[in-house]
Amino acid sequence: MPDRPAKGPASYFPSIEKTYGRAVEEWFALIRAQPEQKHMALVSWLKEAHGLGHGHANALVAHVQATDKREAKKT
Structure with a gap:
């Protein structure tokens, strides 16, 4: 089965x-x-400290916060 493209x-x-x-x-x-x-x-x-673009910064933060929220629910 081929790898699926990443989403979100x-x-x-x-x-x-x-x-x-x-x-x-x-x-x-x-x-x-x-x-x-x-x-x-x-x-x-x-964006300010590391020079990331808005979309890239937003994607990283969204992923971290969603992952952390899921992990917190497991415990």
């Missing part, structure tokens, strides 16, 4: 890695290390 925020991940030279896992760790957890504050921080 994950569809941006190959472009993010290519454009900024960091694995998405590194971006996830940076986001999780920030004391501010509001979505748009994190997006702004990624």
Whole structure:
């Protein structure tokens, strides 16, 4: 069975890695290390501190927050 194309925020991940030279896992760790957890504050921080474009920053934050929310429900 062929691999399915990524959907949602994950569809941006190959472009993010290519454009900024960091694995998405590194971006996830940076986001999780920030004391501010509001979505748009994190997006702004990624744009200002790391030069990410809005769409890329938004995709990373959305993915991290959705993943963390799912994990929290499991416990």
